[in-house]
Amino acid sequence: MAPKKLAAGNWKMNGLTASLAELDALAARDNGCDVLICPPATLITPAVAHAGEIAIGGQDCHAKDSGAHTGDISAAMLKDAGASHVILGHSERRADHGETDAQVSAKAVAAHQAGLVTVICVGETEAQRDAGETLDVIASQLAGSVPDCATAANTVIAYEPVWAIGTGRTPTNDQIAEAHALMRDTLSARFGDGADVGLLYGGSVKPGNAAEIFDIAHVNGALVGGASLKASDFGAIIDALAKA
Numbered sequence: 001m002a003p004k005k006l007a008a009g010n011w012k013m014n015g016l017t018a019s020l021a022e023l024d025a026l027a028a029r030d031n032g033c034d035v036l037i038c039p040p041a042t043l044i045t046p047a048v049a050h051a052g053e054i055a056i057g058g059q060d061c062h063a064k065d066s067g068a069h070t071g072d073i074s075a076a077m078l079k080d081a082g083a084s085h086v087i088l089g090h091s092e093r094r095a096d097h098g099e100t101d102a103q104v105s106a107k108a109v110a111a112h113q114a115g116l117v118t119v120i121c122v123g124e125t126e127a128q129r130d131a132g133e134t135l136d137v138i139a140s141q142l143a144g145s146v147p148d149c150a151t152a153a154n155t156v157i158a159y160e161p162v163w164a165i166g167t168g169r170t171p172t173n174d175q176i177a178e179a180h181a182l183m184r185d186t187l188s189a190r191f192g193d194g195a196d197v198g199l200l201y202g203g204s205v206k207p208g209n210a211a212e213i214f215d216i217a218h219v220n221g222a223l224v225g226g227a228s229l230k231a232s233d234f235g236a237i238i239d240a241l242a243k244a
């Protein structure tokens with residue numbers, strides 16, 4: 001089975017009840033590929049009611065099911081709220097909350113046990129790219145963050161160079177191709193069905209560059225931040241993916 005195309009939107013810490021109108025607009029479209037929106041946790045349950053065929057996900061979860069962890073949210077809670085997916089190991093979590101590969105992997109195990117599909121993020125900083133370490137960083141984040149229980153059915157990997165997130169800068173097509181080929185080879189070598197794991201590119205994907213990015217080998221979709229907040233922009237990206 002070839003990897004399924006997925007257009008994933010990460011609203012980050014953006015979105016109030018009024019933002020559900022953007023979901024209404026997305027749900028009313030003929031999208032032509034799988035679409036996922038990860039709103040802030042406060043909007044997950046109402047988002048499900050507005051989402052139609054669109055999947056709703058969380059942006060993080062704790063590795064434990066329950067307990068004394070003020071402010072955290074468990075995978076079972078996300079599932080109970082109506083989520084089907086969860087983003088894990090986003091570089092903003094790694095940077096702002098010091099998340100390690102081992103923590104991301106433990107969260108992924110918990111998410112899989114709760115029945116969630118994980119979108120596990122990897123990607124180098126600008127300093128790491130300048131030092132020629134990009135492929136080593138991706139390989140070691142994949143090895144450490146993706147648990148042994150990962151399958152093509154429960155896991156999607158997003159390559160998001162940290163320096164491309166929210167900056168308007170993107171890698172060259174060759175740089176994206178090189179990273180995605182490494183991810184495909186690494187996952188195929190480790191997992192029986194690794195060749196079928198969906199691989200997303202993320203970092204300043206916009207309506208204007210989406211088609212070109214979706215033409216690159218082993219790019220099966222995108223994880224989109226800023227341009228996922230408006231249905232008109234995200235809809236154009238979804239259309240580019242559906243046509244790719």
Ligand code: PGA
Nearest residue numbers: 165166203204224225226
């Ligand atoms: P961006 O964010 O599309 O705003 O660059 C991508 C992401 O962080 O997932």
